[in-house]
Amino acid sequence: MTGEGTCEPAGIRGVVFDFYGTLVRMIPPWPPSHSAIFARRGLAEQGERWGDQWSVGPRDGEEHTEHSVSEAAYTAWERGRLRRRAHACGVPEDQLDGLVAELDRAMKAIHLALFDDVPEALAALRDRGLRVAVCSNWFWDLDRAVERVGLGGLVDVAVSSARAGARKPHPLPYRTVLDRCGLRPDEVLFVGDVWAPDVVGPLAAGMRAVHLWRPDRAVTGIAPPPPPGAARIAGLRELRGLLGCRALAGGDQQGKSGS
Numbered sequence: 001m002t003g004e005g006t007c008e009p010a011g012i013r014g015v016v017f018d019f020y021g022t023l024v025r026m027i028p029p030w031p032p033s034h035s036a037i038f039a040r041r042g043l044a045e046q047g048e049r050w051g052d053q054w055s056v057g058p059r060d061g062e063e064h065t066e067h068s069v070s071e072a073a074y075t076a077w078e079r080g081r082l083r084r085r086a087h088a089c090g091v092p093e094d095q096l097d098g099l100v101a102e103l104d105r106a107m108k109a110i111h112l113a114l115f116d117d118v119p120e121a122l123a124a125l126r127d128r129g130l131r132v133a134v135c136s137n138w139f140w141d142l143d144r145a146v147e148r149v150g151l152g153g154l155v156d157v158a159v160s161s162a163r164a165g166a167r168k169p170h171p172l173p174y175r176t177v178l179d180r181c182g183l184r185p186d187e188v189l190f191v192g193d194v195w196a197p198d199v200v201g202p203l204a205a206g207m208r209a210v211h212l213w214r215p216d217r218a219v220t221g222i223a224p225p226p227p228p229g230a231a232r233i234a235g236l237r238e239l240r241g242l243l244g245c246r247a248l249a250g251g252d253q254q255g256k257s258g259s
Helices: 035-041 044-050 071-088 093-107 118-127 142-148 171-181 195-204 236-242
Strands: 014-017 026-027 109-116 131-136 157-160 190-194 210-214 231-233
Touching: 014 171, 014 195, 035 210, 044 071, 071 093, 071 195, 109 118, 118 131, 118 236, 131 171, 142 236, 157 171, 171 190, 171 195, 190 195, 195 210, 210 236, 231 236
Parallel strands: 014 131, 014 190, 131 157, 190 210, 210 231
Antiparallel strands: 026 109
């Protein structure tokens, strides 16, 4: 448990959550693998060169504002990136368009479900009069994804990297979600499961941060000790005890790992 000890009002008026790994997880049926798509098209050798299907998107921290002017422009950029990569892997020109369209669909054909603690935690924040937002490295349709998993009535603002013009931990998504929430950085707590985008980036933007380290997390490795202004929790039910805690207000009390 994190944030144990004396608490005092910390001026928090809003809580911003990451999306995947924080609020939602992937469930079956799983999306088709890229290697299977290549193989089915007689391109197994090119599929070997393609590599990990989860590493073909934009890099964390990458800015792409010129492509985020509209959904059509962003989708064209996404597919253009896939096309250039497939071409470099040796895919023949006459097979590029069909392959890229299928790869793009496969990357987005994911089925999501809420973690069990999410509805209760978000409802409790709303009951306290706090703004609730989502800020995620996600496709253009984050607002629709939030609705599909049943959080439409519990989330005030949804900001995707696709629409913001950059991926966390670039400052732009944080500035965008703060502007849309109408809050100052010092009034906001950011909660997420990935260290750089959800802890380091928000702290640099002036927010306080909570590192969510679930027992059933998808993130691997060892979590660094929380720096001043940050804490760590093992589940969202612990947020209630953290809000207003001195551990987040002044950094004089570091959280303990929930792992």
